[in-house]
Amino acid sequence: MHELSIAEEIYRVSRAAVADHGSGRLERVTVAVGELSAIEPDLLSFAWQALTESGPDAGSTLEVEWHAARQFCAACKSDKPRSDGSWLRLCPDCGTPLAVTGGMELDVMRVTFEPDGGDGAEKGEHDDG
Numbered sequence: 708m709h710e711l712s713i714a715e716e717i718y719r720v721s722r723a724a725v726a727d728h729g730s731g732r733l734e735r736v737t738v739a740v741g742e743l744s745a746i747e748p749d750l751l752s753f754a755w756q757a758l759t760e761s762g763p764d765a766g767s768t769l770e771v772e773w774h775a776a777r778q779f780c781a782a783c784k785s786d787k788p789r790s791d792g793s794w795l796r797l798c799p800d801c802g803t804p805l806a807v808t809g810g811m812e813l814d815v816m817r818v819t820f821e822p823d824g825g826d827g828a829e830k831g832e833h834d835d836g
């Protein structure tokens with residue numbers, strides 16, 4: 708289950724983002740996950756919970772923003788649908804090789820955290836989007 712090592716990397720990036728703003732407890736992390744990244748969003752969320760449940764960030768949420776794969780035909784100048792059951796890299800209309808223009812994302816988009824020692828302090832937010 709490679710989702711666990713990916714969750715560890717997301718956690719590392721998220722903690723670094725919080726450290727940029729001081730310190731605090733992670734509340735919610737939003738990641739963009741593309742269809743072609745070979746990641747199961749459910750497994751990733753599960754790995755996140757397993758990773759954080761015994762630490763200072765227990766109860767934090769990993770929110771997955773799913774990005775469907777997109778492929779573009781330069782000749783037709785339009786996105787082409789994916790054929791069922793296969794990943795044809797040729798345009799179904801004209802046979803031109805298609806360019807994959809989306810679906811490979813794996814990015815930490817946003818980190819929301821509760822700052823330490825905050826007395827009704829604003830919630831921290833780090834936005835890479």
Ligand SMILES: [Zn+2]
Nearest residue numbers: 780783798801
């Ligand atoms: Zn075409």
